[in-house]
Amino acid sequence: MSKRNVALFGATLVSIIYGLTFTIAKDVMPKHIDAYGFILLRVSGAMLLFWFCGLFVSKEKIALNDFPRIIVAAFFGVAFNMLTFFKGLSLTSPISASVIMVTTPMIVLVLSAIIMKERMRKRMVIGILLGLIGTAFLILYGKSIGSGSNTTLGNFLVLVNAISYGFYLIIVKKLMEKYNAFTFVKWIYLFGFLMVLPFGWSQFEVVNWAIVPITIYWKIGFVVVISTFVTYLLNLLTMKELKPTTVAVFIYLQPLFATIFAIGLGKDDLSLVKIISAILIFVGVYMVTQKPSKERYKP
Template structure:
């Protein structure tokens, strides 16, 4: 029971950090760093941190047969989902992107039922739908739709990102059952770095480090160390105890915490729509994360 509560706390912390990241990352890009250049910085910096961390943890040998799964996890969990999300976000409006992104828990529930035969319990399905309704209300009301240069392609790329992340959550679950997180995650980020390198090198190379203010350096460091390295570890802690569909439902909390953070900074105002949306999201997450009365 203690381990499960720790896993739920870790998943909640990830949502809080991502909620803050939306505001922090927007200050860094595209003014100082291009989107793909920023991805290269995130993945490369995190790969370095994971290799350094691995030096001080107990060593395990990875079976050669597991490397195809690790490479697939790098593709779906690092390269494809980051590149399609950032590119999609640049083509569509942030609101459309956020609405599509929160379909991830439903995608994961369906993929989990098909691939790893996870049971689709009525309570869990109802909780996911309730969270989706709450999130849609939170995103759609009281905000401007914003400009979209190619909404159709942008929305498609964001949807590819959501499906990609769903596949990743299922792929990495098997690795979590077999190895310590530090054993394989350094490889996921190393392969991920090699995959994003051709896309991000030009933008990374074009960064004018001398013109970058100190606060932008700190915000970029926050995204690499806290929003990427730390959240990845917290996600792995939560996935050790929770099913992929339960971990995925915490995506609903991200726009909620982003709104709370914006209100705290005076960039947003509290309204009944936001309060009702928050209630629906919390009830939905509660229903999904509640353990069955019967032991399975």
């Protein structure tokens, strides 16, 4: 099997894992542990794994003037990103959360245009408007099985998480060009752990672990080890072998897998609101991320 095929398989596997994570994480919280306590578990577990693996990777020193960027990346990529995502997921449904996450590529391009002062084409503006309409429609009307009065807040928090992750991708780009991934990611997770500790400790402390079912322990382990650590390694593989545009396409598979798992396990339903919202978001993201035909076919 060629390296490209291995990378394509890895990218598909990442989408399947993320699709599963929406439902698995929802099973854990808020019934057994609240969102912030779960985040503390996830970040601390991943941090220990990254630092352990870092022992076997070539040693690099990080320049002191790069630490402010690492701290900001830790805030947007670990602390604020994960706190808003898990809190949002605890209030909304797996399908709604996965559809909103598809807006990430669109958000990255919008933030890049604002920060780097890039010119926005008419097609991109229309795509952004469609995506915003679809997202707003889902946030306001995307009720689901077992949804409470906080579904709107949950969907909004998932959107905030996607925006935060968009900032992270822009901030971390220079670090990826300068260092081995393990060199800076272990620091990002260390600073991220310190940031989530004040929020998650009280929720972690009150959990009666003696009455938590074994299946929930396995699900927590899946999120910490597979959804965080393993997917990061797989993403490194895919980014090394595939073009960024190819990797970006795989984010579209996440709502598909999330929907299959959530409906198959009876955790969610597929309503007309979700279908219409998903179509608007998908079309919007496609219009924003596609290059003009002249650029695509330039020799």
